[in-house]
């Protein structure tokens with residue numbers, strides 16, 4: 001067995017260089033994922049009266065502002081791989097046909113306020129949709 005302090009030093013130096021790089025890469029990947037699942041608003045679809053509505057960030061609807069039904073579904077966006085168009089649909093389905101070109105898409109992202117407005121949803125306040133005071 002031969003002990004070579006130079007080789008050990010070299011190894012620990014490359015490790016020291018590698019670690020921050022890994023941290024940077026991991027940090028970037030995480031923020032990209034967080035960005036896709038972060039939104040300024042939450043969209044909902046009422047299955048009872050087919051009302052489309054959305055609320056501000058952090059406000060979750062308990063019932064429909066129109067008919068007061070609790071049978072509402074959270075709305076997510078499906079991003080088309082061909083034209084990047086976002087098709088909004090109630091959460092719970094694995095795939096969705098792009099409303100623009102018809103391609104099947106499975107890539108999910110959380111829609112933003114502008115997406116909900118284009119979709120035809122109206123903004124509601126906490127008082128409109130929440131059972132809590």
Ligand SMILES: [Zn+2]
Pocket residue numbers: 046047048049050051064065066067068069
């Ligand atoms: Zn309703």
Ligand SMILES: [Zn+2]
Pocket residue numbers: 080081082083084085098099100101102103
């Ligand atoms: Zn498309």
